[in-house]
Amino acid sequence: MKFAAPLVSGRLVKRYKRFLADVILDADGREVTAHCANPGSMLGLKEPGSRVWLSHSDNPKRKLKYSWEIIEADGALVGINTAHPNKLVEEAIEAGRIEALSGYASLRREVKYGKNSRIDILLESADGHKTYVEVKNVHLMRQAGLAEFPDSVTARGAKHLQELADMVAEGHSAVMVFLVQRPDCSTLSLAADIDPNYASAFQQAKDVGVAAYAIGCDVRQDGIDAVKPVAINV
Incomplete structure (x- = not known):
């Protein structure tokens, strides 16, 4: 970007x-x-x-x-601009930099789903199978090399995890992508001390089949690109 x-x-x-x-x-x-x-x-x-x-x-x-x-x-x-992550992840998917999300026939943004929500990215395969992708911005680093999410309590984030779990229950795929808007982190973890409810909701979603990936960014004065996988330690 x-x-x-x-x-x-x-x-x-x-x-x-x-x-x-x-x-x-x-x-x-x-x-x-x-x-x-x-x-x-x-x-x-x-x-x-x-x-x-x-x-x-x-x-x-x-x-x-x-x-x-x-x-x-x-x-x-x-x-620090949280208006960019969806675009950055879209670009990364289209460039094949998130291998697990490559090869889909179509990609759409901000599609209505669930009870009253919009999914950040909806991927559809040629046979009609849908993968719901929620994107979260990450920039907290309290320990060198370790990105953490969230940096404050996020009831909305926990709600999104439940909605992704609901999509899995309906037979679709669901993915949480953590977009790390900094180049100096190789691992991501959950800040359970900041929001234990989110950490619990994440584990529950993971247990029912919601996948999670993290990708780090090259941040420059002329632009930002999501370019490198970040390990998730949860």
């Missing part, structure tokens, strides 16, 4: 109200407020003074012209 235009660098002042971040731009020293498309706690990724990169929009309908895309943390560039 390439960014539409070069990113703007700056220093983080603070992240607040979940979706706002104040940043001092390197170019002219102005302080701007950027949209932070990330509902999580961003544990370890909101230290004041951190180097960050923003995208800029000329859309006159947008109140905030800047969006926070990347932060430098632990010596690596980390993607």
Whole structure:
């Protein structure tokens, strides 16, 4: 995934109200407020003074012209925009970088399913068999090389696991893909101390046949690509 235009660098002042971040731009020293498309706690990724990169929009309908895309943390560039993972996983599937999800006849995004939900990606084989793919963004690293999910309590995430389990019960396939938006992790685990309910729901879904894969990202100032398998240790 390439960014539409070069990113703007700056220093983080603070992240607040979940979706706002104040940043001092390197170019002219102005302080701007950027949209932070990330509902999580961003544990370890909101230290004041951190180097960050923003995208800029000329859309006159947008109140905030800047969006926070990347932060430098632990010596690596980390993607924090949770609007990107579905596209990144779609690109990885189409490029054959998630081997278990290759070879399907069609791929569709945001398809209605279950009681009142939309699946991130629906794969269908030539014979009509469906595979429901839920994507979760990961960027928490508390131990070197170990990515963890979630970084805050996510009742919605537990709900998604139950819905995937329901699809398996109906005879379909279901997969959870963890998209690790950082290049410095080789293994992924669940942060059961942060959300024990999610960890329990994950195990229950796994026990009934929901599969799980993780893929790590190459994060650059000009773009982000999901490129390498990450082992899951659960």
